[in-house]
Amino acid sequence: MAVDLDMPVLVVDDFPTMVRIISKLLRQLGFSNIDSAADGSQAFQLMGQRDYGLVISDWNMEPVTGLDLVKAVRSDEKLSDTPFIMVTAESKPENVIVAKLAGVNSYIVKPFNADTLKMKLSGVLGKF
């Protein structure tokens, strides 16, 4: 099944620069419906209002981290199936393991490029 490029995508990062970068790369890949949040709390609130087809989140944010967010999402009956990609500077093996066990579908370490993002998106959503 083809990826729905019109589906809402939520980008979560406390650095506005990163939100702009990820949003730009997503638009370049064809996604047109992109929202953003500055931390896990704001993201979770938005997820309660809109049916997102994908969440791309940083880990290191205050007050609610990306790890807290994915745990909350996976624990929520309505949101638990939402594809979730962690994009973070945290690259230690223990971080990767904890994130995977918490339920992230893919893990991208910063800095990254457009090709890596596309490859991970394909892995989670299917080829497009």
Added chain:
Amino acid sequence: MSLIRGTAMADSFVDPEFESDDPSALMPMTEGRETGGNLAIGLITIRQEAIPRAIEQLDDIVRGTEGAAHQVLDACAALEALGDEIGGEVAERISQAVTPIYEACCFQDLAGQRITSVTKTLGLIEGKLSELTSEFGILAGDYQGLASMGGGGIGSFGDVLLAGPQHPEAATDQASIDRLFGQVE
């Protein structure tokens, strides 16, 4: 105020049982007072002036790089808009050309995280200096320190896993992360 208290701290080095007819025997104690006083002044200067100044400068760097990154991204967006006006293959080529610039602007996030980590460490040092000076009775002011400015110190996120970007030579690359990610059940 600080000087007097610093001297008071040095007074605690005086042994009340000490007796001697030789006045020179007291010399080490006098030197101890001076050393203690100088140390006290040094600690207070570091705590109240040097560390806040360093944190302020680091905050300026974060703000400055963020502003610069946004300017770069604005310029890229303007180029892309121009490409859209022209349309066709040129628009596509411009979009492809600016993509590495967007990717490179990740530096601001990574630099910001590193600087935030350093700021928190400075906040921790300030806190320890505060404890040290209080322990010695040097300073009893109402200076609350930089813990509040620095977000409460390392670990304030309540997540001990967060270490920020690793040194490039020690960092795990994406391919290794992919392998590990695939192995976790």
